[in-house]
Amino acid sequence: MSLFGKRRRPDPRGPGELLSQFTDLDGIPLTTPPLDQADGDDDERGRRGRRERVNRATAARQGHREPGRGWAPVDAARRAPVYRATTAEVGGLFPLLASNGVPAIGARLGYDTQSGGAFYVHPTEWVLRKMVTNPNLAIFGEPGRGKSSTVLATILRLSLFGVRTLISGDVKGEYTPLLRALDITPIALGRGSPHRLNALDLGPIRAHWPTWSPARQREELTGILARWTRLLTALAEAQGYPPTVTDELVLSTVLNRLVGAEHGSDELRPITIPQVVAQLADPDDDLWQQTRFASYRQFVDHTRKITDALSNLVVGPLAGLFDEPTNFDLDWDAPVQSMDLSLLRSRGDQAVAVALTCLGSWSSMITDLQDDGDVRLVVRDEVWRQMRLGLRAVQAVDSDLRLSRAERKIQLLVMHKPSDLLSVGAAGSQEVSIAKDLLALCSTRILLGQSTRVGDELAEELGLSDREQAVLTGWAMEGQGRALWKLENSPGMKIQTVLSATERSIFDTDSGLRESTGDQPSTGGRPRLVAVPPAPSSTGDSSVNSEPVPDPARVNGTAARW
Ligand SMILES: Nc1ncnc2c1ncn2[C@@H]1O[C@H](COP(=O)(O)OP(=O)(O)OP(=O)(O)O)[C@@H](O)[C@H]1O
Ligand SMILES: [Mg+2]
Structure with a gap:
């Protein structure tokens, strides 16, 4: 005491x-x-x-x-x-707070601001653990909020877990700096680029063809012909002509004859859109008889509209881009591949939409063919642009989303707001009703900052609670990379994506502004992509490349292919 x-x-x-x-x-x-x-x-x-x-x-x-x-x-x-x-x-009482229940598997993206714990992304693992019903993701956010950065961080970090990514049409060229940093050459299409991509390209199918059994050949060919027919009818629809079932049958027959698989050939011939147009405009006797027309004249009269619609593609603003043989080799082993369409924007929205449709069809075909068991992630930025082409373009996206689980693919849709999807057709049209349902096919929704008006729209479409809506219009607006992550209908998680110093310099989409305001040395009028720091190996600037970027050669240790 x-x-x-x-x-x-x-x-x-x-x-x-x-x-x-x-x-x-x-x-x-x-x-x-x-x-x-x-x-x-x-x-x-x-x-x-x-x-x-x-x-x-x-x-x-x-x-x-x-x-x-x-x-x-x-x-x-x-x-x-x-x-x-x-x-x-x-x-x-820390750490006795409840955690968010998301397992620590996959890409570590940032942290959950409510529990303070790290946040990991692995959509296929989420499906296997019954946390979601499909691996698809939809990301929404105002311009500049950090959509692309979140996507880039996700794909870069998932690549370490064997997930390979295809950017199916990069309209603004935002993903190109990442590819350059990884030492991958992106495929640029458009004004000034020498690259050509044949919309009817066979990709790796030609090489595989002789090794397949006749049964497998038949099966694959049916799939290819269906995809090409869907693509050509979608392109014709984009020109204002809705094709009929007869048009579809004629197209499928023409494609089958041109590719040379009709009589169990050992080799498939490469074909292009001008060849299809030539056959439609001047059919031989076999063709009009095989498609059950009474005469040459009747065939030509009936198929005039689809022939003209496809001809417009060959002579319009896209002339030369998708109607000539492919003249580049895609690096199939790369962890990320991208088609940069930024050079195409000057040719108008329609040109970009057609390009996205061709790429969507082509990339689905080549990714389908990969039976290496790897998971593929397909990024569709500004997907509504492609769907504006008409019903068939909307149906193509819908079918890709539905098949994602079966095909081991993760589809990632990037949009500004839900009403982007309503712009794909007239109010009440079939296009709009399918497009609206696409959200239901994306179990994971990543919602970055939005204005109050769009917040209302999102809350209605996605059934957000008042608190979740307030997070979008308040907390998420206070910093870049802040998002409400919703897995199915479980309560949203407030996640801050964290970028490393290297990632920040690679993903800096504001760099164009900085150049013009003189914050950074001028690049002498070269395209803005050259302002992005090169890959670590080619520079000694440790201040920029302070953290390592995954080496593509080391990713997964296997030579996976698309
Ligand atoms: N988590 C983050 N931490 C730090 N900076 C970020 C983060 N997310 C984004 N940024 C920065 O914010 C800027 C805009 O990001 P980003 O380009 O990803 O936005 P966006 O939503 O894709 O815009 P847009 O709709 O115009 O394509 C970039 O300079 C990027 O580096
Ligand atoms: Mg972006």
Whole structure:
């Protein structure tokens, strides 16, 4: 006891002792006497031999035991256990906060601002764990909020887990710096680029063809012909002509004859759109008879409109881009591949939409063919542009989303707002109703900052709670890379994407602005992509490349192919 009769505070219990005092869930105490009996020092006790309590209860812990006053009979044995400790013993309750339930598997993207824990992304694993029903993702956000950066960080970090990505049409050239940093040459299409992509390219199918059994050849050919026919009818529709079933049959027959697979040939011939147009405009006798027309004249008259629609593609703003043989080799082993369409924008929205459709069809065909078991991620930025071409273009996207699980693909749609999807057709049209349902085919929604008006729209479309909506229009607007992640209908998680210094310099889409305002050295009028720092190997600037970018050669250690 001290001179002034002051009470000495007991030594705080250590963590081991505190933990041993937890009870099991049935409320059965495990060990240790209650706190006020812990110390046997007589000086610590009051007149009745017990220690004085500092925090006296002012009301019974269970409330007043009267019906109608909040009291309920509870099985005493099952009451929730009560733990007591002083602030000297427990400085805070962290980490006893509930975590978000997302497993620590896949790409570590940032952190959950509610629990403080790291946040990981692995859509296929989420499907396997029954957290979502499909691996597709849709990302929404105002321009400049960080959509592309979030996508880039996801694909870069998922590549370390064997997920290979195809950017199916990069309208603004935003993904090109990442490819350059990885030492991959992106395929640029458009004004000034020497690259040509044949919309009817056979890709790796030609090489595989002789090795397949006749049954496999038949099966693959049916798939290829169906895809090409869908593509050509979608392109014709984009020119204002809705093809008929007869047109589809004629196209399929022409394609089959041109590719040379009619009679079980050992080799497939490469074909182009001008060849299809030539056959339609001037059919040989076999063709008009095989497609059950009464005469040459009747064939030509019936197919005039589809022939003209396809001819427009060959002579219009896209002339030369998709109607000549492909003249580049795609690096099939690269972890990320992209088609940069930024050079095409000057040719108008229609040209971009047609290009996206050709690329969508082509990339689906080549990714379908990969039976290496790898998971593919297909990014469709500004997907609504492609779907504006008409019903068939919308149906193509719809079918890709539906098949993602079966084909081991993750489809990632990037949009500004849900009403982008309504712009694909007239109000009440079939296009719009299919497009609206596309959201239901994307189990994971990543919602970056939005204005109040778009917030209302998103809340209605996705069934957000008031709190979730407030997060979008408030918290998410206060910083780039902040998003509400919603997995199916589970409560949204407030996730901050964290970019490394290297990623920030690679993903810097504001760099164009900086160049013009003189913050950065001028690039001498060259395209803005050259402002992006080159890959670490080609520069000694450690301030920019302070963190390593995954080496494509090391990714997954296997030579996976598209
Ligand atoms: N998590 C983040 N941390 C730091 N900076 C970020 C983050 N996310 C984005 N940024 C920066 O914000 C800028 C805009 O990002 P981004 O290009 O990804 O936006 P966006 O939503 O794709 O825009 P747009 O709709 O115009 O394509 C970029 O300079 C990027 O580096
Ligand atoms: Mg973007």
